[in-house]
Amino acid sequence: xxxxxxxxxxxxxxxAPEMAETLPVASESPAGCKARAARNxxxxxxxxxxxxxxxxxxxxxxxxxxGERPLRLNAGMRSRLRxxxxxxxxxxxxxxxxxxxxxxRHKESGSGSSGGIYWVDSQQKRYVPVKGDHVIGIVTAxxxxxxKVDVGGSEPASLSYLAFEGATKRNRPNVQVGDLIYGQFxxxxxxxxxxxxxxxxxxxxxxxxxxxxxxxxxxxTLGLIRKLLAPDCEIIQEVGKxxxxxxxxxxxxxxxxxxxxxxxxxxxxNILEACEHMTTEQRKQIFARLAES
Amino acid sequence: MxxxxxxxxxxxxxxxxxKIISEEHWYLDLPELxxxxxxxxxxxxxxxxxxxxxxxxxxxxxxxxxEKLMLQMNAKNKAEEEEEDETxxxxxSDEEMARRYETLVGTIGKKFAKKRDRANxxxxxxxxxxxxxxxxxxxxxxx
Numbered sequence: 462x463x464x465x466x467x468x469x470x471x472x473x474x475x476x477a478p479e480m481a482e483t484l485p486v487a488s489e490s491p492a493g494c495k496a497r498a499a500r501n502x503x504x505x506x507x508x509x510x511x512x513x514x515x516x517x518x519x520x521x522x523x524x525x526x527x528g529e530r531p532l533r534l535n536a537g538m539r540s541r542l543r544x545x546x547x548x549x550x551x552x553x554x555x556x557x558x559x560x561x562x563x564x565x566r567h568k569e570s571g572s573g574s575s576g577g578i579y580w581v582d583s584q585q586k587r588y589v590p591v592k593g594d595h596v597i598g599i600v601t602a603x604x605x606x607x608x609k610v611d612v613g614g615s616e617p618a619s620l621s622y623l624a625f626e627g628a629t630k631r632n633r634p635n636v637q638v639g640d641l642i643y644g645q646f647x648x649x650x651x652x653x654x655x656x657x658x659x660x661x662x663x664x665x666x667x668x669x670x671x672x673x674x675x676x677x678x679x680x681x682t683l684g685l686i687r688k689l690l691a692p693d694c695e696i697i698q699e700v701g702k703x704x705x706x707x708x709x710x711x712x713x714x715x716x717x718x719x720x721x722x723x724x725x726x727x728x729x730x731n732i733l734e735a736c737e738h739m740t741t742e743q744r745k746q747i748f749a750r751l752a753e754s
Numbered sequence: 755m756x757x758x759x760x761x762x763x764x765x766x767x768x769x770x771x772x773k774i775i776s777e778e779h780w781y782l783d784l785p786e787l788x789x790x791x792x793x794x795x796x797x798x799x800x801x802x803x804x805x806x807x808x809x810x811x812x813x814x815x816x817x818x819x820x821e822k823l824m825l826q827m828n829a830k831n832k833a834e835e836e837e838e839d840e841t842x843x844x845x846x847s848d849e850e851m852a853r854r855y856e857t858l859v860g861t862i863g864k865k866f867a868k869k870r871d872r873a874n875x876x877x878x879x880x881x882x883x884x885x886x887x888x889x890x891x892x893x894x895x896x897x
Contacts, residue, residue, distance in 0.1 A: 701813035
């Protein structure tokens with residue numbers, strides 16, 4: 462019985478601290494599959510639990526497997542580029558660990574010193590507050606000096622009444638319960654209640670604050686928002702040619718639209734919701750039909 | 755008879771005391787943990803990954819302020835990406851500037867010159883102002 466138990470324990474790869482000095486062998490992770498090089502996996506679907514190797518490591522690992530070790534003057538030190546791991550990835554020792562399923566993307570950074578940024582292009586409906594994101598929130602309560610704003614996350618964000626352009630203790634902003642607010646997060650982590658503001662670091666509003674009267678607010682997936690806000694998005698360009706309208710995109714999956722008549726507003730909302738699942742031709746047909754009518 | 759201890763024995767006693775005190779101090783008996791400098795930074799924001807446009811948009815003049823903002827914010831994004839080498843555009847070239855200054859000195863000088871000296875300015879009419887001639891001073895007779 463004892464022997465059986467011993468055999469059942471999976472063989473772990475090099476994990477002991479003594480190996481820190483020597484070059485690591487291409488090891489099997491506990492998941493049982495070999496870690497792949499991030500460079501080779503770009504654009505492919507990755508699943509949570511996979512480990513990805515960064516470019517410097519795959520060279521050394523490849524050498525380790527072959528059994529030869531080239532003489533290096535500074536074997537312990539490796540000159541590395543600073544790599545940023547974005548949404549969907551986590552740091553796991555020297556490697557990247559995938560935490561969301563989706564396609565792996567990479568972008569070279571403008572300055573050559575850092576090695577670029579890797580992230581996973583995933584799809585989800587639930588928003589998790591992230592610092593710096595511009596979101597649309599609904600004011601749910603007004604207590605003392607702060608407003609409680611529902612942004613679609615796990616808890617309502619707090620918005621101080623002084624965080625508006627030109628607001629002072631005597632000159633309070635005109636915000637009521639039920640108003641729509643376009644603001645950005647200054648504090649957003651899993652340990653604290655998120656805080657948002659409606660001014661930027663210079664004290665200017667830059668379009669943030671209370672969103673005006675009328676219009677329609679609806680919810681879409683987070684991936685669609687990013688797709689619509691991409692610099693070369695055709696959907697937005699075509700929509701802009703239909704009739705005068707105004708749109709506000711919140712990174713929490715909320716879109717607010719307004720046009721001159723209610724019918725136009727509803728048409729716009731339906732198009733934006735449906736364009737996620739349409740092919741290009743279907744979309745062009747619909748726009749053509751709309752342009753006629 | 756010596757009262758007290760020698761300086762040597764005093765030193766020895768002090769050293770022994772120090773040894774005893776330092777041995778009594780507690781210390782952690784851990785192996786040296788080597789801090790690996792991590793070259794991977796974690797960011798949860800999509801703003802770094804993809805260049806997203808500004809979230810407020812207005813088309814066909816529905817909200818002129820938002821349209822102005824759109825131009826401003828999207829231009830700011832582009833300006834940060836492209837490193838433009840802006841050369842200051844000069845309306846007037848340097849040579850022309852020098853020429854103008856030459857003539858300018860003469861014309862303004864004329865304004866402050868007395869009536870008798872103005873005649874000196876009008877001598878050369880090629881376009882260049884001649885320098886002022888020597889004023890007629892009193893010459894002392896040499897006997």
